Amino acid sequence: MVLDRDIRLTILGHTGVGKTSLIKRLKGEDPASTERTLDITVERKKITLLSSSKQSRLSFERYRKYNVIAVDNPGDFKLRRKWREAMRKYKTDGILFMLDPIQGVESQRVAMEDSFNYFLDSLSLDPDKADKKARKKKTLFYFVINKMDTINNDEKKARAFLDDFDIVIQDYKMTFPFAKFAEAFISVHKSPYEDIDAIFEKCKQSLY
């Protein structure tokens, strides 16, 4: 009996938002030391979600493990075509798009637009076919605001920052009517493990 399930995520976002740090945290490594990411890297980690211990002993969910397959990507604009390559190669269940409230909005909005276009390209290089596939596609778009410690964990401030991306997010919603959308406010460096885990918990809920 196979209990394990996969959660395949592509981690995208502008340079320096904390993509690699998040993956390090997921793997239980110290996120404090990261180096510039120059290529696609695939990280795998088998996790037991915190909610599983609350399940009945008779429930499969209690014993189920999730293989998180996290595809880390470089954020520099010159390396961004790798995003499409990553999604074509590793057949993602969804995109985890990270944002940094202390970096400028403009460059991050461009990254979000690139993420939209490259994801569509990964469905088909024919734009019309890609749009058609997008209309039926069940997928997940998770917008994660990182570095909450730098804005005193002010969620109101973080929401106001996220509002600056609303135009693009609305386009995602129109293009992918069957997609699930989620948002999280974390600090990879400071959040307790439960808050990091909650991201993957929500991915599970959206995908299964």
Ligand SMILES: Nc1nc2c(ncn2[C@@H]2O[C@H](COP(=O)(O)OP(=O)(O)O)[C@@H](O)[C@H]2O)c(=O)[nH]1
């Ligand atoms: N203050 C703060 N800095 C962070 C946090 N997460 C990541 N960083 C820092 O942001 C920088 C870029 O992180 P990195 O993971 O390499 O970003 P990437 O380019 O998106 O992979 C590093 O100096 C990290 O230490 C956080 O939660 N709070």
Ligand SMILES: [Mg+2]
């Ligand atoms: Mg990186």
